Amino acid sequence: MSAIYMNRELSWLHFNRRVLEEAQDSSTPLLERIKFLAIVSSNLDEFMSVRAAALMDQAKARISKKDFTGYTPGGLLCRIMKRTEKLVADQYRAFRGSCKELEQQGIVFLTFDELSQDQQQAMEAYYYENVFPLLTPMAIDQCRPFPLVHSQNLYLSILLKHDFGTPNEEPYFAILQVPSNLDRVIRLNSPAGDRRTTYILLEELIKRWLPKLFSDYTPVAVDVFRLTRNADLTIDEEGAEDLLEEMEKELRRRRWGTPVRLEIVRCFHPYALKLIMEEFELGSGSIFTIDGPIDLSFLMNLSSSLPGQDQLRYLKAEPVYPQEFMETDDLFKVIRQRDVLVFHPYESFEAVTDFIADAANDPAVMAIKMTLYRVSGDSVIVRSLALAAEAGKQVTVVLELKARFDEERNIAWAKKLEQAGCHVIYGLVGLKTHAKVALIIRQEESSLQRYVHIGTGNYNDKTSKLYTDIGLFTSHPRIGEDVTAMFNEMTGYSTPHDWKALCVAPSHLKPALFEYIQREMAHAKAGRPARIIAKMNSLSHREMVDQLYEASLAGVQIDLLIRGICVLRPGVPGLSENITVRSIVDRFLEHSRVFYFKNGDETQVWLASADWMTRNLTRRIELMCPIYDTRLQELAVRYLQLQWNDNVKTRQLMPNGKYVRILSEGPPVRSQFDSQEQILSWKREGEDETKLS
Incomplete structure (x- = not known):
């Protein structure tokens, strides 16, 4: 097996x-x-x-x-x-x-002894003004037990001898946290004539003046260590009266998570290491x-x-504003006339923030409903939602408190949104809300019109410059109706909806994907065109892998662009000969999820928030949305093909589990083609989306 x-x-x-x-x-x-x-x-x-x-x-x-x-x-x-x-x-x-x-470029890390006299004096002043007041040496002995060591913070392990002690007495032991709220790297002013850019690490300064912290004691061994603790949260959602309050308690408990990993510098003193290992039971x-x-x-x-x-x-990559919205102040008018597909970070995320900001300021907008999973520390979108609520609009936000390592930030945003008058929902018990969707309801003439944005990535204006994602703006009635029903399920007691456009996890997405894969199998067996191209971050769901194996055996050609985890083994004779898996690692993190099914001659293309992992398909609220516009379908397929043709930053997964660069496979060697750089080049030159072909 x-x-x-x-x-x-x-x-x-x-x-x-x-x-x-x-x-x-x-x-x-x-x-x-x-x-x-x-x-x-x-x-x-x-x-x-x-x-x-x-x-x-x-x-x-x-x-x-x-x-x-x-x-x-x-x-x-x-x-x-x-x-x-x-x-x-x-x-x-x-x-x-x-x-x-x-160093050859004049960028140098120095030790304290390598500093000039002026630099040493400047660093001494910096230390006493900015560092020394924050330091708290913590002695460890019979009266003072081992203090809490915070996960993933730097500490100094310090062995000391008493200046008036006996020669054979055991060393005294203390630890000292390197302040995490100071810059780890300190830039130095270079002496006249020295054109280098020089730096020193914060821990080097602390070591230098360590004796000042221990009068009558002399440090005999000073070593750096760092502990990693278990950071997973265990929350009794059903028993929690207030999920936000329960999350805050659990975050405090995370500080005492079980030790998992200890990082130490070379030549760490064995006596100190023995004490630390015993304390952490590692x-x-x-x-x-x-x-x-x-x-x-x-x-x-x-x-x-x-x-x-x-x-x-890298050459600067300035996102361009989407061409469809370039010459208008009315985004809703454009979306009412046609669907718009936006490729981040090549095209600016400002189109999304403008969509929400315009809705907040538009008197005709009656309601805004939105999911938030990970947002930036200074979120433009959150500010717009708060303004909309303060202006009297009905604003509903499904904010996922359980987004790992963003819990504290999301708790703060939840409180801010509630104070502004938004209805904030923390998601459903036992499920994370990972879908990326915004719904704007606008009064137009005698009826209400729905406008929808669905994305493959988070509503985060910071990561949108670093991750590749795709967003769809649409006013399609079937999509709008389904998104409305989806919000009703998340915020109320609505029964599962008979989806007309969307596929929604955990109830519907996995069966729908199985159905589409099996449909390709039927086409292949009948001699009709059958092909699957799927781009995602990870593939680890066993049943999904088995479905793909069956499709391969039925003759379906399957091309998978998977950046990260892949438990499927491609190219195995008699099992997966028709499956090819490639991974792109480049300047931007490949994050979009796009699924293409040939379906004979009736092509289907979907955008999704979900990878094909067990957690996404069974334990999260996710959605997969069709691209109905044939022009945009073709554009999305060309985008997939463009990435498939990348032979610079692409590795191919081999049957033995190893990844090899495409160019290293041997002759004939094609001219180099970096998909990310190619799209950036087109955008710099002002080329339109047709260049994706």
């Missing part, structure tokens, strides 16, 4: 390896390479705190049942840790290589020795903040 499926967690590690390859690729601009190194670290933090943590809990509970890929929790956890250790070693090897190249398999500064996520801000280094970055 395991031979025909790949493991989900190991497949995710393959994905993070592909991210690392972008940092190792010399053709990637230098400052973009260090950004990819930061992404590898951030990805691993989430993976360890959620996926590895869950496996650790199962292993501790002595669960030995194998999953459908053949792994027990303990066996899989062991394999994950070993592969992660190798991944991190390669990441830091790439980091050291990048540092050498940065074995050696959960200890990662880091050859460099722990947590490279600080490189993300560094890469974007360096002045005057544009030659070390």
Whole structure:
């Protein structure tokens, strides 16, 4: 059984390896390479705190049942840790290589002893003015137990000897948190004649003046460590009287999550390490020795903040305003006449924020209904919704409090929206609301007109510049009717709707997809055209994989563009010979979900919020929406084909589970074609959407 499926967690590690390859690729601009190194670290933090943590809990509970890929929790956890250790070693090897190249460009990280006298004096002043007041050394002894160590924060482990103690007495032990609300990287003023851009890390400054914190004691060993805790939340939604209040309690409990991973610097003092391991009850398999500064996520801000280094970055990518809306102040008039498809980040997300802002300011708009999953810290959309409610419009927001790692932000937005007079719904018990949909109801002449936006990505103006997503603006009656029914189900006690256009999870989406796959099988067996092209982030649902295997055996050609996890094994003789899987990792995170079914000669194209994962198809409110306009169908298919033809940033999944670059497959080698850069080039030149062909 395991031979025909790949493991989900190991497949995710393959994905993070592909991210690392972008940092190792010399053709990637230098400052973009260090950004990819930061992404590898951030990805691993989430993976360890959620996926590895869950496996650790199962292993501790002595669960030995194998999953459908053949792994027990303990066996899989062991394999994950070993592969992660190798991944991190390669990441830091790439980091050291990048540092050498940065030095050649005059960008240098210095130790305190390498600073000039003026720089040392400036850093001393900075330390006492900005850092010292925030430091709290925490001694650990019989009277003072081990304090709470926050997850994914840097700490110093400090061994001290008493200046008047006996020679053989055991060292004293203390820890010190590196303030997380200060910049980790401090830029230095260069001496006259030194054209370099120089930096020092915050922990280096703290180490330098550490003796000032411990009078009558001398530090004998100072080492950096970082703990990762289990960050998954367990909420009794049915028993909670107030879900928002219960979420706030659970977020406080998250601080004491079970330790999962301990990162330590090289040559960590063994006495201190023994004390820390005993406190956190971690074995050696959960200890990662880091050859460099722990947590490279600080490189993300560094890469974007360096002045005057544009030659070390990708060419600027300024989103263009969608052509259909370019010469009008009335978005509703355009949408009333025709559907509009918008491709982010090539086209500006301002079209979406304008859609909501115009609705908030339009006297003819009676109501706004919207789902929110992840929004930015300064959300234009949330402000517009609040203004609409304050203006007397009926505003309903289904805001998902359980969006992992955005819980605190969403709680704050929920309170703000409620204060403004919005009806805020926290979703349905047991389900996350992951659908991306906005409904505007507008009084026009003698009737109400519905306007809908449906997207593949979040209503987040920040990530919309970094993720590739597609949005559909439409006034199609069937879509509007279904979206209205969907909101009624989420906010009231409506019974499941007889969907005319949408496919909605968890009740309808999975059966609909199975039906469409089986329909392609019937076409193939009857000798009619049959093909599936599906673009998504992840494929891990076993039944869905089995359906695709059956379709392949029936002769359906299946092309899958899957950025991340894929448990399906393509190209296996007698099973998946008609399935090809490719993954694009490039400057933008591929995030859109688009599904194409040939259906004989009656093509169907869908946009969706859902990946083909168990959680999306069975435990979330998701939607899949048809593109009815044949012109836009063709445009979406051309977009898929354009990405399929990418031979620069694409890797193909082989039957043995490895990913290989398309260009490395051997002759004939085609001219290089980077799909993201090609679209950006067309947009810079002012070309219209027809260039997608």
